[in-house]
Amino acid sequence: MATLPKFLSSRLILGYLAWWIVLTIIQAYAITDAFHFTWEVALLDSGCIIFLAAISGQIMHNTVRYYQPSIKRSFHMIIWGIALAVLCVVGHRFIMTNYLIPDDSAYLTYLAGSYIFRGVFTWIMISMMGTISWVWFYFQDQRARESYEQDVAKLAREAELTTLRQQLQPHFLFNSLNSISALAGTRPEEARKMIQQLSDFLRGTIKRDNQQLVTLEEELRHLQLYLDIEKVRFGHRMKTEIEKDEASLTMVLPSLLLQPIVENAIKFGLYDTTGEITIRVTARAVENNLKVTVENPFDAETTQPRQGVGFGLAGIQRRLYLLYARNHLLTTRQLENQIFITEVTIPQT
């Protein structure tokens, strides 16, 4: 709940007090005028009931602060208002007869004759307070929600930019362009083909929405473009294998999720060993989940035992958490100190 600025809140309290005082005076005037009581009696009578009504109004205000019923449930508030009004009337009678004006028979007659009127009046006052409070808190909530939504939108935009930046690693781009430059001299047909592949890959990366879910089939097609480019660069020592079962192909996953994972595996595999490597991607449908594993070789002797999932994967883990509000959707493990396995689990709804 947003707090009010100090000056506003103290002005509000002053205005609130003034409103009750004015009300007390008007009511006292009405009583002297209609029933010819002294000003003293009239002020005591009206001051007492208005004071009780003010307290009840405050109670109502605080009730609404923590419980804002829908229109359908508004009878809760009406009943609560009636209960408070009854309490006010009973309390008023008790205070007046016992403490303030115990033995004025004319006043007692007046008191006995005005229960209904007093009750209805108090109830209207309390309900008014309740309604004003309800509107007040409603708008405050609205404002809080708006700023929350703005924050969420901002975060989403930033995330999108980050993924873009991750996808379009300048290193990858420049090395690919360098390969094209090399091919252009001796094998122009292959150079042209690689330009095509790189363009398709970039287009696929740029136009896709970060939040969008795509089928595994579509995601694998995008991944294949990436792998084809990497094979031009590293085909002499890198093999790739993609296995998938039939049921997994129609399952969905956040778009552009697999490529950074595979990129991480390739980097890890290529730069941690000098021999030939195989990058294996396996997709399976397991109950109501899509499970994709990416395997790459590594050298246990020279690689530090890794804490957590490593920097390259932390962003993907975060993204999965934001999308599915679940931890452990991305896990890593090592097989016989030779193979590093990254596994993602995508719940299907």
Place this chain on the structure above:
Amino acid sequence: MIRTILIDDEPLARSITREYLQGYPDIEIVQECNDGFEGVKAISQHKPDLIFLDIQMPKINGFEMLELIDTPPAVIFTTAFDEYAMKAFEAHAIDYLLKPFSKDRFDKAMQKWKQQKQSASEPVKILSEEIRQPEERNRIVVKEGSNIRIIPVHEIQYIEAYDDYVKIFTLKEMFLKKKTMGFYEQSLNADQFVRVHRSYIIQLSQLTRIEPLEKDTHIALLKTGAKIPLSKTGYAKLKTVLGL
């Protein structure tokens, strides 16, 4: 004949340099290497005048490879790193070519090299620690005879100064490397390694006890039983790091 070696893990990247070198009939490519290991061997075998060196390569990167060579030849880096990163050691390499580079840019680098060849060439030095690759904080590359060993830093007990070299003590072995104590004090992670003496850097996780030796002097006991003298400032530094 001028002898050169191309070191790059991408065959296509080497082919472009090879193609550009066709315009230099006085230069002979004596070998092409896929990684730093092959590079170290080829350089000690052929003693080339000039090498073309990539930075990001398997196992050890281009900088680490140069560290393993006692008298490195002239170097032209060929890399996809950005200009900013490469500026840091521009002064000491002949030139750096940012991939993809044109024939014109290549020719300019060669011209630079020919000019510098006239004057006495200086070995490549890496000027700034900033451009060191993150993996270099986690490992130290050493030469052991003709073998290259990669030591993960978590296996290091302590490092001891030894003339122009340092002795790197792992749990089981000792390696020599031509580096300064100051270099390792800077490049190793300060949460993990503390320079406790002019001649010693220890790994904190190896420390078991600190004992007084004489009045005002202390020694550190490591898990392996090694005893390391602490200087006054080293003792104070150790106490702050350990939060005593």
